[in-house]
Amino acid sequence: MSHGNIKTRSITFRLDPGVVDSLQREADNKEISLNVLVNQVLRRYVKWDTFEPKIGMMPVPKIILSTWFNKAILLANEVGMNQDDINSHRNDIIREAAEISFGLIKDSALLMKRTYNLWTVLEILQEYMKVSDMKSDHRIEAGNIHVFMIQHELGENWSLFTKVLLNLIFENLANTRPDISITSNTIVAKVTL
Numbered sequence: 001m002s003h004g005n006i007k008t009r010s011i012t013f014r015l016d017p018g019v020v021d022s023l024q025r026e027a028d029n030k031e032i033s034l035n036v037l038v039n040q041v042l043r044r045y046v047k048w049d050t051f052e053p054k055i056g057m058m059p060v061p062k063i064i065l066s067t068w069f070n071k072a073i074l075l076a077n078e079v080g081m082n083q084d085d086i087n088s089h090r091n092d093i094i095r096e097a098a099e100i101s102f103g104l105i106k107d108s109a110l111l112m113k114r115t116y117n118l119w120t121v122l123e124i125l126q127e128y129m130k131v132s133d134m135k136s137d138h139r140i141e142a143g144n145i146h147v148f149m150i151q152h153e154l155g156e157n158w159s160l161f162t163k164v165l166l167n168l169i170f171e172n173l174a175n176t177r178p179d180i181s182i183t184s185n186t187i188v189a190k191v192t193l
Helices: 017-030 034-049 062-078 083-113 118-131 156-173
Strands: 135-141 145-151 179-182 186-192
Touching (some): 017 034, 083 118
16 A cells, blocks of 8 residues: 555554543544554654654753753852852853753764764754644745744743754754854754755
């Protein structure tokens, strides 16, 4: 059986009735068929879940991520730093986190995609955003202007971190600097490729 360019196979599985009932409720809530939901679950498992332990990923509630950045900055305030020093401290923390993440992305790309280039890195980031329930969009405008949009609900510091990380990715893998604008929960990057 073929749907477009994707070939499919029919396979029969024996599943626990409680699992099937839970999956059916989730499919009904999402207003999709059970078949579509099971394919989404299995696709996520193959594309992401199998690699999580190999690359050292673990599920972390969003509140922990947003709180971590904020707490590191609040600590600087508590020790009596002036506002310029606090901003410098925040920028150092964000820069270091982005550089560590950028280094880990190469290992992840080689493990998950067997190649390391701009497109595999962007694909991994897109998969990460999907499993983290972040909204993202990629559009091409005026021929070669790529517009990447990310909504995350993690606050301004996460937006700043993402901006630095995207700059590192595009500067190192595409030899170009994107035009990035941010809000406390949204990043829009425009880059000519």
